[in-house]
Amino acid sequence: MTCLPVVPPALALRRWLGFGLYVMLCLSLGYAKEKTVKSKVGEKVGLPCCHEIPSSESLHNYRVYWQKNTTEVVLAYAEGKMISKHERYENRTQMDSRNLTLWISPVEILDNGSYQCVVQRLNFPQNPVVVCDERVTFTVTADFSKPNITAEVSANTCESTEMVVTCSSHGGFPRPEMSGALNNKSVVWNASWVSESSLSPYNITGKLLLNMTKDVSITCSIEYNGFAKSTSLLLRKTNDCVVPTAPPSYNVITASSIIIIIFFLAITLLARYLPRHVCSHCCKPQDSVEEGVKECTKLPLSSKVTSKTSSL
Secondary structure, eight states, X not given: OOOOOOOOHHHHHHHHHHHHHHHHHHHHTTOSOEEEEEEETTOOEEEOOSOOOOTTSOGGGEEEEEEETTTEEEEEEETTEEEEEOGGGTTTEEXXXXXXXXXXXXXXXXXXXXXXXXXXXXXXXXXXXXXXXXXXXXXXXXXXXXXXXXXXXXXXXXXXXEEEEEEEEEEEBSOOEEEEEETTEEEOOEEEEEOSSTTSOEEEEEEEEEEESSOEEEEEEEEETTEEEEEEEEEOOOOXXXXXXXXXXXXXXXXXXXXXXXXXXXXXXXXXXHHHHHHTTOOOOTTOXXXXXXXXXXXXXXXXXXXXXXXX
């Protein structure tokens, strides 16, 4: 039978005290387990504490501190009474008296950050003992508006249409990422962000230059804190194509000029020939009133002389 060595009581006590000091040191340095809670602006959220008061005890036996970023005290209780509360959380926070959960409603963007729950047990007349010290990361989300896509033609030819495409969204938190697709193929937007501070709503705008030879489908997506919103738009290539007319060649001009000259010469000759031809065939009945025709009906001069001689 093998006997295990007996550890002296004093040594065992020193080991337990050393372990306790190590645990307290880890707690004070913030090495305790950290939880994460997510919520949206306007909702109600509960931040869990690391200790629950037994049914045999009450809040009067404890001190509880809820603080943000280790410097801003949200609220504090001692011996069952509230001893401190930050003005920004006035009428928006309350603490459960049993599990010490911190409830915040309605949630604001400024609530985003790291919280710490510190619980001390009051052992009169001894000094208070820390029984709990745990951090909770609270991530706040504010929804962005649905992305809006607009397109403007910057240049246009028969072969292609150049467009400047803009995608914009506003009023969200935290800072988003913008992605896109062109006919189901990924594209990179030239994106920029605007915000008054790191804890203020963001506006995002992205631009894209497209050289289109046919109709395309463009998609813009906004991604933030695990959420996403997207919009698609069909962009059509414009068909306003004006083909410049080529100037006529020298041969065409020469041939056209010759045809025009011949035409005018023919008109001139015809105008000169036609009156003579008409006069040679213009002897018509006496009822004709045209002067040219009357002249044709006059007898020749020789006939008139002969007539006078015979009468004598």
